[in-house]
Amino acid sequence: MxxxxxxxxxxxxxxxxxxxxxxxxxxxxxxxxxxxxxxxxxxxxxxxxxxxxxxxxxxxxxxxxxxxxxxxxxxxxxxxxxxxxxxxxxxxxxxxxxxxxxxxxxxxxxxxxxxxxxxxxxxxxxxxxxxxxxGMVTPAAGRRHEAATRLTALSARETEIAGLVAEGLSNAEIGRRVHMSEPTIKTYVSRVLTKLDCANRVEIALLVRDAGPPVRHQERRPGAASP
Structure with missing residues (x-):
C-alpha cells in the first residue's frame, strides 16, 4: 500500500x-x-x-x-x-x-x-x-542561452529522454515510446539529472522548456567554419 x-x-x-x-x-x-x-x-x-x-x-x-x-x-x-x-x-x-x-x-x-x-x-x-x-514565466534570452548550453552536455539519446521527461511522461511511458526497458530509462534519467545538475525531473522539464527547440548533435567536419 x-x-x-x-x-x-x-x-x-x-x-x-x-x-x-x-x-x-x-x-x-x-x-x-x-x-x-x-x-x-x-x-x-x-x-x-x-x-x-x-x-x-x-x-x-x-x-x-x-x-x-x-x-x-x-x-x-x-x-x-x-x-x-x-x-x-x-x-x-x-x-x-x-x-x-x-x-x-x-x-x-x-x-x-x-x-x-x-x-x-x-x-x-x-x-x-x-x-x-x-507558461508562468517567459524565458529571458540569457536564460534560454544558458539552458541550451547546459543541454549540450547530453548525448543525443539523453537529449531525447530529457525531452520526453519534459512532456510529463513516466519512465514506463518513455520506455514504450523509445522501445527500451523501464530500468534502462531510469538509468538514463539519473544520468541526465547528474549531467544537468537538476534536483528532480521537474527541473529537467523547466530547463528543456527554457532552451526552446531541442539541441541537435552534429558532427563538425575538420576545418569547417563555426555557425
Missing part, C-alpha cells in the same frame, strides 16, 4: 481526495490535516510515502511546509495541490524539490497517477499542468 497524508484547509476538497485515492485499491490515506504546521508534525509521526500539500494553508503555507519536510522527513515525496492559475509560487515549489503538482479540478485518475509516480520516484506533470507551470 502507498501511504498518503493529505494537507488541505478545505474539508470538502480533503474528503474528495480521500475518496478518490482510496478507490484505487493500493493507496491508503493515513492522515488528513488542515494546516502546514500539522502537515509537518503528522508527517514526522506517520512517515507516509507521499504528502499532498495545498500551497495555500494557514500556520505554514505549502511552500514553508515543503521546506520543513525537506529537513525533517527528506525521504517523503511531496506533491503540491493548486487551483488553476492562482499560485505564482508554484515554480518555486518545484524547484525546491516537490515531486510535482496537480490541479484541484483534475480528473480522479490523474490524481492517482500523480501519487503513484511520486511514490516511484518520478514527477507527474499532466499536459495541462505542464502548460500552466511553463
Amino acid at each position: 502507498i501511504r498518503i497524508l493529505v494537507a488541505d484547509d478545505e474539508p470538502l476538497i480533503t474528503a474528495g481526495i480521500r475518496t478518490v485515492l482510496e478507490s484505487a485499491g493500493d493507496i491508503e490515506v493515513v492522515a488528513t490535516v488542515t494546516d502546514g504546521g500539522a502537515a509537518v508534525a503528522e508527517t514526522v509521526r506517520h512517515r507516509p510515502d507521499v504528502v499532498l500539500l495545498d500551497i495555500t494553508m494557514p500556520v505554514l503555507d505549502g511552500l514553508a511546509a515543503l521546506g520543513e519536510l525537506r529537513r525533517q522527513a527528506p525521504d517523503v515525496h511531496a506533491v503540491m495541490l493548486t487551483s488553476f492559475g492562482t499560485e505564482p509560487n508554484v515554480l518555486r515549489a518545484l524547484q525546491d524539490g516537490a515531486a510535482g503538482f496537480v490541479l484541484k479540478h483534475c480528473a480522479p485518475d490523474e490524481l492517482i497517477r500523480a501519487v503513484r509516480a511520486a511514490h516511484d520516484g518520478d514527477a507527474y506533470l499532466s499536459p495541462e499542468v505542464t502548460r500552466l507551470v511553463l
Whole structure:
C-alpha cells in the first residue's frame, strides 16, 4: 500500500481526495490535516510515502511546509495541490524539490497517477499542468542561452529522454515510446539529472522548456567554419 497524508484547509476538497485515492485499491490515506504546521508534525509521526500539500494553508503555507519536510522527513515525496492559475509560487515549489503538482479540478485518475509516480520516484506533470507551470514565466534570452548550453552536455539519446521527461511522461511511458526497458530509462534519467545538475525531473522539464527547440548533435567536419 502507498501511504498518503493529505494537507488541505478545505474539508470538502480533503474528503474528495480521500475518496478518490482510496478507490484505487493500493493507496491508503493515513492522515488528513488542515494546516502546514500539522502537515509537518503528522508527517514526522506517520512517515507516509507521499504528502499532498495545498500551497495555500494557514500556520505554514505549502511552500514553508515543503521546506520543513525537506529537513525533517527528506525521504517523503511531496506533491503540491493548486487551483488553476492562482499560485505564482508554484515554480518555486518545484524547484525546491516537490515531486510535482496537480490541479484541484483534475480528473480522479490523474490524481492517482500523480501519487503513484511520486511514490516511484518520478514527477507527474499532466499536459495541462505542464502548460500552466511553463507558461508562468517567459524565458529571458540569457536564460534560454544558458539552458541550451547546459543541454549540450547530453548525448543525443539523453537529449531525447530529457525531452520526453519534459512532456510529463513516466519512465514506463518513455520506455514504450523509445522501445527500451523501464530500468534502462531510469538509468538514463539519473544520468541526465547528474549531467544537468537538476534536483528532480521537474527541473529537467523547466530547463528543456527554457532552451526552446531541442539541441541537435552534429558532427563538425575538420576545418569547417563555426555557425
